[in-house]
Amino acid sequence: MFLKNYIGDIFSSIKSLLTGMKLTGYYFTHLKEIVTEEYPDNRGTLKMAERFRGEVIMPHNENNEHRCTGCQACELACPNASIKIVTKQETQPDGKKKKRIDTFVYRLDMCTFCNLCVNACPSEAIVMGQKFEHSVYDKKQLKKILNFPNSKLMEGVEE
Amino acid sequence: MLLAPDHITEEGEFIINMGPQHPATHGVLHLKIWLDGETIKKIEPQLGYIHRSIEKMCESLSYRQFIYVTSRMDYLSAHMNNQACALAVEKGLQIEATPRAQAIRVLLGELTRLSSHLLWWASTGLDLGGITPFFYAFRERETINTILEETCGTRLTQNFIVPGGVMYDIHPDFQKKVKDLIKQFRANYHEYDEILTGNVIFQNRLKGVGYISKEDAISYGCTGPTARASGISCDIRKLAPYDGYDKLKFDEVILSGGDCWARYQVRMAEIIQSLNILEQLIDNIPEGDFLAKTKNVVKLNKGDIYQRVETARGELGVYIVSDGAATPYRCKFRSPNFSNLSAIPHIAKGAKIGDLMAIMATVDLVIPDIDR
Amino acid sequence: MNTPTPYSFASLATGIHAWLRQAISNDTLLQVTEMVITGVCLLVFLVLLCFFLGYMERKVAAFMEIRLGPNRVGPKGSLQIVADTLKLLFKEGLTPNGADKFLFNLAPGIMVVTSMMAVAPIAFAKNFQIWDINIGVLYVSAISSMAVIGILMAGWSSNNKYSLIGAMRSGAQIVSYELSIGLSLITIVILSGSLQLSEIVESQANGWWIFKGHIPVIIAFVIFIIASTAEINRAPFDLTEAEQELTGGFHTEYAGMKFAMFLLSEYINLFIVSAIAATIFLGGWMPFHIGSLPAFNHVMDYIPSFMWFFGKTFFIVFIIMWFRWTFPRLRIDQLLNLEWKYLLPISMVNILIVTAMAIFGWHF
Numbered sequence: 001m002f003l004k005n006y007i008g009d010i011f012s013s014i015k016s017l018l019t020g021m022k023l024t025g026y027y028f029t030h031l032k033e034i035v036t037e038e039y040p041d042n043r044g045t046l047k048m049a050e051r052f053r054g055e056v057i058m059p060h061n062e063n064n065e066h067r068c069t070g071c072q073a074c075e076l077a078c079p080n081a082s083i084k085i086v087t088k089q090e091t092q093p094d095g096k097k098k099k100r101i102d103t104f105v106y107r108l109d110m111c112t113f114c115n116l117c118v119n120a121c122p123s124e125a126i127v128m129g130q131k132f133e134h135s136v137y138d139k140k141q142l143k144k145i146l147n148f149p150n151s152k153l154m155e156g157v158e159e
Numbered sequence: 160m161l162l163a164p165d166h167i168t169e170e171g172e173f174i175i176n177m178g179p180q181h182p183a184t185h186g187v188l189h190l191k192i193w194l195d196g197e198t199i200k201k202i203e204p205q206l207g208y209i210h211r212s213i214e215k216m217c218e219s220l221s222y223r224q225f226i227y228v229t230s231r232m233d234y235l236s237a238h239m240n241n242q243a244c245a246l247a248v249e250k251g252l253q254i255e256a257t258p259r260a261q262a263i264r265v266l267l268g269e270l271t272r273l274s275s276h277l278l279w280w281a282s283t284g285l286d287l288g289g290i291t292p293f294f295y296a297f298r299e300r301e302t303i304n305t306i307l308e309e310t311c312g313t314r315l316t317q318n319f320i321v322p323g324g325v326m327y328d329i330h331p332d333f334q335k336k337v338k339d340l341i342k343q344f345r346a347n348y349h350e351y352d353e354i355l356t357g358n359v360i361f362q363n364r365l366k367g368v369g370y371i372s373k374e375d376a377i378s379y380g381c382t383g384p385t386a387r388a389s390g391i392s393c394d395i396r397k398l399a400p401y402d403g404y405d406k407l408k409f410d411e412v413i414l415s416g417g418d419c420w421a422r423y424q425v426r427m428a429e430i431i432q433s434l435n436i437l438e439q440l441i442d443n444i445p446e447g448d449f450l451a452k453t454k455n456v457v458k459l460n461k462g463d464i465y466q467r468v469e470t471a472r473g474e475l476g477v478y479i480v481s482d483g484a485a486t487p488y489r490c491k492f493r494s495p496n497f498s499n500l501s502a503i504p505h506i507a508k509g510a511k512i513g514d515l516m517a518i519m520a521t522v523d524l525v526i527p528d529i530d531r
Numbered sequence: 532m533n534t535p536t537p538y539s540f541a542s543l544a545t546g547i548h549a550w551l552r553q554a555i556s557n558d559t560l561l562q563v564t565e566m567v568i569t570g571v572c573l574l575v576f577l578v579l580l581c582f583f584l585g586y587m588e589r590k591v592a593a594f595m596e597i598r599l600g601p602n603r604v605g606p607k608g609s610l611q612i613v614a615d616t617l618k619l620l621f622k623e624g625l626t627p628n629g630a631d632k633f634l635f636n637l638a639p640g641i642m643v644v645t646s647m648m649a650v651a652p653i654a655f656a657k658n659f660q661i662w663d664i665n666i667g668v669l670y671v672s673a674i675s676s677m678a679v680i681g682i683l684m685a686g687w688s689s690n691n692k693y694s695l696i697g698a699m700r701s702g703a704q705i706v707s708y709e710l711s712i713g714l715s716l717i718t719i720v721i722l723s724g725s726l727q728l729s730e731i732v733e734s735q736a737n738g739w740w741i742f743k744g745h746i747p748v749i750i751a752f753v754i755f756i757i758a759s760t761a762e763i764n765r766a767p768f769d770l771t772e773a774e775q776e777l778t779g780g781f782h783t784e785y786a787g788m789k790f791a792m793f794l795l796s797e798y799i800n801l802f803i804v805s806a807i808a809a810t811i812f813l814g815g816w817m818p819f820h821i822g823s824l825p826a827f828n829h830v831m832d833y834i835p836s837f838m839w840f841f842g843k844t845f846f847i848v849f850i851i852m853w854f855r856w857t858f859p860r861l862r863i864d865q866l867l868n869l870e871w872k873y874l875l876p877i878s879m880v881n882i883l884i885v886t887a888m889a890i891f892g893w894h895f
Contacts, residue, residue: 010873013359017858023353024291024595024857035298036598049305051312051327079224114227114318119326128312175692183775197696197863286775288766288860294596354857360767361859512696512776513862 048130053113056083056106057129058146065154066147068125070101077120082110098158101147108134109142123157171195179208183286183516186526188500190515197511202504210530217490222248222322222457225487229477230316232494233528235275236470238267241320246401247466247477248322251459258445260324261402266337266440267307267319268402269433273344274303275471276430279523283423284355286520287364292355299344306336322457324450337441341434348431356427365419369506369518372417379505380498383473384429385522387413388421395469409436422521458485472496472523496528544659569661573650581798585612587845588852595856622787627690630784634688639785639792642681646799649674652728653806656816656837660729667728668716671807672709675762678800679705682764682771685793686781697780700863701771704761707870708768711758714878715751718885719811722748722894732815739814743894747884752812754878759804760851761866763797767858770866801848809843816840 027033039046048054060066070087084105089097104126118126126146136142178189187208193201213232217225226244230237242264249255256264277300284292304314310330311319319326355361371381376389386393394411396404412428414421459481467476473495480489499522506522507515548565555561586601586609593600601608626632652667654660664670679702686698720726722744723734734740740748761768772780782793809815816836820828861869888894 010877016357016359019353020355020358020857021853023350024853027597028591028594028853031594034594034597034599035301038599038602049309049312049330051310051330052308053312077223079220079227112227112316113313115312115326116224116227116318119321173692175696181778197700284859288769288773288775289858290592291596291856294598298597355859358859360861360865363865364859364862511862511864513770513773513860516775 048132050130051128052130052132053115053128054132055108055113055129055134055144056111056117056126056146058104058126060148060151061154064148064151066125066151067123067154067157068101068104068147069123069153069158070099071122073120073122074117074126077116079114079116080110080112082107082112083117100153104146106144106146107142108144109139125157172200177515183519184526185282185519185524188524188526188529190503192512192515194512197513199507199510199512199515202507202515204500204503206530208530209527211527213531214490214492217487219486221485222251222459222487225490226320226322227316227318229492230318231527232492232531233470233472233475233496233525234315235278235525236271236472236475237316238264238271238319239468239470240475241318242268242402243466243468243470243475243477245320245322246468247464247479248457248459250466251462251464251479251481252322252453252457254323254451254453256324256402257448257451258403259328259447260449260451262440262444263325263329263449264320264402265404265407266329266437266444267311267317267325269436269440270303270307270337271317272471273430273433273437274300274307276426276433277303279426279471279520280351280355280430283520283523284361286516287361289355289358289361292351295347295350295354299340299347302336302340302343306333306340309333309336321450323453324448326450328449329444334441334444337437341438341441344434351427356423362420364513364517365423365521367418367420368514369419369422369510369521370417371502371506373415375505376417376502379502381473381502382495382498383469383471384412384422384425385473385499385502387411388425389417390415393474395467395474399467401466401468407436407439409439419517419521426521426523456485458483459487467493470495472525472528473499492531494528494531496524496526500524500529573647573661577647577650577799577802578795580802581795582612582616584798584801584848585615585794587848588855591849591852592856595853616791619787619791624787624789625784627784629690631688631690634684635784636789638681638685638688639789639796641684642678642796643792643799645674645677645681646796646803649803650799653803654729654732654810654815655840656835659837663727663729666726668720668726668731668811671728671803672713672716675712675800675803676705676709678763678796681796682781685785686771689781689784691784693777693779694781694783697771697773697777697783700773701764701781703863704764704768704770704866707867708758708761708874711754711870711874711878712762714875714882715755715758716807716811718744718748718751718878718882721882721885721889728810728815731811732817735814735817736820738820739812739817741812744885744888745894747881747888748812750877750881751885752808754874754881755808755812756847756850758870758874759808760854761870763800763804765797765801765851766855767860768866769855769860770863773860775860801851802844805844805847805851806840808847809840813843813847814839815843 058066058068070085072085075083075085086102086105087099088102090100092098115128118128172193172195175192175194176189177192178184179187184190189205189208191203191205192199213228216228220228226241229240229244232240277296281293281296307317308314310333311317371389373390376386376391382393390413392411392413397411409432412425412432414425459479461481461483463478463480465476465478467474474493475495476493478491478493479487482488503518503522507518510518551561551564555564590600601611604610604614626635649671651662652660652664652670682701683698686694719731719740722740723731725731725734741752764771772782777783782790785793816839818831818834818839820831
């Protein structure tokens, strides 16, 4: 009885080991199953999901106009103060003075990509961009100004 | 503290410090181990290496903001952590998420649970010395992460839940991709059995190792698969259903073994249960809004709220004390890993060093959740 | 055997010998010169071999793990291991504070030297052997068990408890598995009646032992593969390193070239046990013959003998790698259980059967 168990044990163990080896052997001989991406080489074809949160960007149209009214809702919504909006008073063509953004400072180094600022924005001025290769040699480069130089508020956003 | 009497070794004993940098502690956990040869005589976990004072941070964040911080506690069940906080806030506001939002939450939650259990499976194999299983599990996990990325925008720390619902509607491809995932998973599941579950070396490493009795598991406050493997019914999805879990058909997996093998089997069965939940829900997502109307500034009434959910590792409790302001007065998280860790010194007493790896792997600790 | 032998290394060796004989008249000097030449050739060969084995291991691992493996340096990543070696060369050879400096620096050397010594009696091709010692089998098993000294030395002198545990484990492990290796080698010694590796190879001219000796020799072969995997500390028996338990075991504290020497010795050991298994069980450089098919045998003879040897060796290397990338690790007591409760009793019974087989001539 002991001997029967002993030999049975050996055979069942060998069988279980061979099952595992069969699986790895299968993958060794079926190289089509390889799932890895060759990342830096496939930069050209790599497409991130449309909702992917890479960085906060402020889209500008071809007339160098953005949609940010400087309401600072995003600044308030940001949990870790990555956004700082500096506003200025700008004289409009009709003579009225209005609040406009001077600089939209976005600190990528502090951002956790929680999407709360994008959610909070009432005028859809900021969105999440797809770029994810953010490494730079100098930390200062991670402090970004999102509005382009001399950009203006788009007509009709403020109403 | 350093010179306390229990830091002195007896004749023939020696102390090794496993961690804070150690390949098998999955993070910066520091275990001080009293050894007699290979046998463990005593373990003293030392915490605090990744303490970020999340509870304190929550006190200065608004009820919309503090949800995202909890993704960083148990980062593998980030979605469930967010869900717990959102549910707590909703309880305080006395609203409920819309049916569609609830279904989306459950779907994403089960996807997260799947991905978390897959990572656990992968790292269990890795901790016990088999490197190949890791990659097989990550193949399926990658599919899940792609689905999550498409809908939530992020792969790990989603922050997709807001009080009252979810941030966006699901991606148009979501349902098809989840169905593909279920198909892929069910087709590949036999490989998991072949390479690890059925392997005689692996079974010998787990069977009879790291036993914890039902009574001990209760007194150490174990929850989740760790407790269910000792025969305790503690699935919050069954006991205190939230977000429509009561309408779903799934089994609470309870085994009575109490050893590493039972814990392993509970998790493997939970993977199947998660797939069942996904299958039930994926075609029955109710139509409607994905976000209930809430005020811009969320303020809770004076008082306290306790909400618990079942994360991949056990029961997460969120306790919020509100003084009526826009930020919590006090926020306390009852994290599953902290309680589960407290059982490890008891479980591992008398085990070998190799067994400690099996115990740590099957209890499945996530260190940032212990320290918070 | 008067079959044609293309690409004969033997003629090359004798040619060099004759040329040196003319150039150097002093006998002692001649011998020393030849030894130096052999040594240098061997070193170069082994280092190149380790490069190849390292590359092979990475690719085998990658393909089994459904990934691509090294693919950056050189064609299909083949020079990756060269780049890694260069990196290790330029790294600081750190000696930890409190370590026994002399032993700490000596240990990697001992590891490499013991592994290289075991290459001596291996027959790489027909009539091509560095040292055809008449107790080849005994010599190899004696030398290979000396590796434990290097490991113990490294573990003890590192002044690190992880290293010490690793070294102690390796002591228990190598000493135990030595027995099974010896006993499974003895089966062939009984059958062939010689300890000399060249004679064992000759005895397989009419069929390899694994075919001639059928079931008992197959059992011995399997035991040899398992035990030698344990002997050279490879997964699933890599308890001395046990990355996840001991963070690297006996070589936790080693860095740079000293660490590279441990790697070197690991791969040389891998090659040696495979070569021994190929020589003893699979006929060494003997071509594959089927008794009643002379035409087939003739074709097989045209494949050069070194190809046969390396083909068989790398087949066994592949199997050992296959083990490593499939199985989880054993625990120390299970490891010893496997040896003392399974491998040793089985190989003892096996020896009895083989002895009976040799006496009654039950083999082919």
